[in-house]
Amino acid sequence: MKIKQDFITNSSSSSFIVSGETTKEIAEKMTIIVFAERLDYAPVNKDYEKKILKTIKNLKDDENIMLPFTCNYETFISKNKDGEIFVDTCRNHDWENELDITNHFGEEGNEKEEKYQSKLEFINIETGERGNKKKLSEIIYKKLMEKIKEKKKWELNKIL
Secondary structure, X not given: OOOOOOOOOOOOEEEEEEOOOOHHHHHHHHHHHHHXXXXXXXXXXXXXXXXXXXXXXXXXXOOOEEEOOOOOOOEEEEEOOOOOEEEEEEOOOOHHHHOOEEEEOOOOOOHHHHHHHHXXXXXXXXXXXXXXXXXXXXXXHHHHHHHHHHHHHHHHHHHO
């Protein structure tokens, strides 16, 4: 798992402005895209998908949202200073054909936007945890490392 600390950390990074009324609307569209794509290679837990979509529906219209289940690393959706919906994500999903992207940031990123976004508080729609991008990404990484350690410990005990 990669941890995305800024806008452009590797070639699969993507950030863009997207047309939509609210961050909540865009989060719902992006969640549907992710789960639809997963059907191509693995079964989707429909109860989990329903829970996530219900959580999104219960958010405020323009809450800053983190989707923790997109490919490679988390997706962050928020409004920028101009009131546009800004998405910081990866290119490993079919965003281009499913969303109305009005401005795509290149490899150089956008330093002003990066600075502004780094100060925002987001909500992880899976856990309800709140924090800035770095904090939420670190929480996910820490939980992942704990699971890996636990699995290794279990495998070692199984061998012994």
